[in-house]
Amino acid sequence: MKVFFDSVGCRLNQAEIEKMALDFRAAGYSIAENAAEADLVVINTCAVTAAASADSRQKVRQANRAGAQRIVVTGCWATLEPDEAMGFAGVSAVVPNEQKDQLASQMLGKSIEPYELEPLERDPLPGIHRRTRAFIKVQDGCDNHCTFCVTRLARGKSVSTRKESVLGEVITAEKGQVKEIVLSGVHLASWGRDLPGEERLSDLIEYLLANSRVERIRLSSIEPWDLDERFFDLWQNPRLCPHFHLPLQTGSGETLQRMARHNTPEQYRGLVASIRSRMPEAAITTDLIVGFPGETETEFAESLQFVREMQFAGGHVFKYSAREGTPAAKFTGRVNGSLARERSQSMRAVLAESESRYQQQFLGRTVNVLWESSSQLNQRGWKLHGLTENYLSVSAWGKRNLWNEINQVRITEVKGGLLSGEILES
Numbered sequence: 001m002k003v004f005f006d007s008v009g010c011r012l013n014q015a016e017i018e019k020m021a022l023d024f025r026a027a028g029y030s031i032a033e034n035a036a037e038a039d040l041v042v043i044n045t046c047a048v049t050a051a052a053s054a055d056s057r058q059k060v061r062q063a064n065r066a067g068a069q070r071i072v073v074t075g076c077w078a079t080l081e082p083d084e085a086m087g088f089a090g091v092s093a094v095v096p097n098e099q100k101d102q103l104a105s106q107m108l109g110k111s112i113e114p115y116e117l118e119p120l121e122r123d124p125l126p127g128i129h130r131r132t133r134a135f136i137k138v139q140d141g142c143d144n145h146c147t148f149c150v151t152r153l154a155r156g157k158s159v160s161t162r163k164e165s166v167l168g169e170v171i172t173a174e175k176g177q178v179k180e181i182v183l184s185g186v187h188l189a190s191w192g193r194d195l196p197g198e199e200r201l202s203d204l205i206e207y208l209l210a211n212s213r214v215e216r217i218r219l220s221s222i223e224p225w226d227l228d229e230r231f232f233d234l235w236q237n238p239r240l241c242p243h244f245h246l247p248l249q250t251g252s253g254e255t256l257q258r259m260a261r262h263n264t265p266e267q268y269r270g271l272v273a274s275i276r277s278r279m280p281e282a283a284i285t286t287d288l289i290v291g292f293p294g295e296t297e298t299e300f301a302e303s304l305q306f307v308r309e310m311q312f313a314g315g316h317v318f319k320y321s322a323r324e325g326t327p328a329a330k331f332t333g334r335v336n337g338s339l340a341r342e343r344s345q346s347m348r349a350v351l352a353e354s355e356s357r358y359q360q361q362f363l364g365r366t367v368n369v370l371w372e373s374s375s376q377l378n379q380r381g382w383k384l385h386g387l388t389e390n391y392l393s394v395s396a397w398g399k400r401n402l403w404n405e406i407n408q409v410r411i412t413e414v415k416g417g418l419l420s421g422e423i424l425e426s
């Protein structure tokens, strides 16, 4: 029996399907390369924006068109719109987020016996990106109430994974030759608050550093509050990737208040200064929403100016889309579509400028790249593509397939958001 996994949205969704794949493999299933050859297709959906919901529907249609025999839909879109999801041709079950951890046993109609992770090791999932990096879920849900956010509705209260279980998955990944793990969660900084004891995310990271040997540990998106004083000091350990994705959402204090975010622009500025005082070249990336209800010209100008000042290494800009069930969906002062588009373009231009400036400083320098993809294109050898510790996207030619290896690369060109370089022979 074969299962094919597909996913839309965040790294947490990716982490979840990696775990489900382990459950199915432990139960004797194998992983299919595509939907057509699978007995069962599992799709982990997303609803963070209207576009993500549309992508989720599209994935279900694609699986059905590919001739999938049984399609199971889970994730945020399926949780918020179960009837709609169930109505799609080929869908045999909708598994809400709160039952996702038992998805494999539900589908197999029997409980999955506790299994030793070790003999399974990690195998990158085919069909997604065959990522070398392993995404590991350490936390789910959120106790905050950001007024635009549908994720907290779909995922419920914050729940942390015990550090021993996280370590088990890290060791599995390590034994599967994984060089980089990405710790993922909805609100990572709240890790530990629901567990007995006083442990916080810093303690989890210290514990993983002390008990594993994986070469790189990266954090996925982390909300810019709830971080204790010693948090960034941990990055003295070179195994921690100096890359921080800190969603700002807006640089206007008034808009932040309407969003019910837990920080002010001043606090965010302080956090960024704290990182840069320890790691001047760390990559700080962000998410931004433009056209939030009631966003005036003045607020948008403040936001734009703040983003310019932060000199982000990159980021995503989203035009606000009202999500049903969230407080902001009922707010007055909608920003019309063409104005939101204009603001989005202006914000993207500012981000692109600072991203390019960040990248240019690495021209002529030597960086370490973990190769994520490789293809043999011609006589020159292998076209490789990978990531540095600070999340720069680098390509190079290799004489052999270096997939999942880390090499030193001298950057020779920075163009269109991609760095190219020459691999230095060791």
Ligand code: SF4
Binding pocket: 142, 143, 144, 145, 146, 149, 150, 151, 152, 186, 187, 223
């Ligand atoms: S912190 Fe806010 S945006 Fe992030 S998951 Fe929680 S409610 Fe949503």
